[in-house]
Amino acid sequence: MSDPKTYPSAPVELPLRLDDLEPTPVEGCASCTELAKVRDWARAGNDRTTVTDCNVFLARHPEGHE
Ligand SMILES: [Zn+2]
Numbered sequence: 001m002s003d004p005k006t007y008p009s010a011p012v013e014l015p016l017r018l019d020d021l022e023p024t025p026v027e028g029c030a031s032c033t034e035l036a037k038v039r040d041w042a043r044a045g046n047d048r049t050t051v052t053d054c055n056v057f058l059a060r061h062p063e064g065h066e
Contacts, residue, residue, distance in 0.1 A: 023058040031065040032058055 022039075025032035035054045041051035057064045 022055050023061075025058060026063050029061060032061055035065070 025036040034057050039051050039054035039058075042048075042054065
């Protein structure tokens, strides 16, 4: 007897609004503080690539930087 189960495909929502999900610098970490500073400069200059890069490094704390 076959009873094929059909799984409802749950909609996977990817976090596209990165602006709302930015990692916060870890207090006391000089690298995070520096990255946050650079990120602010980049945002002021509309350099979204650098903003994203900084967010990636911030999110990798502490493996992504010393
Ligand atoms: Zn850090």
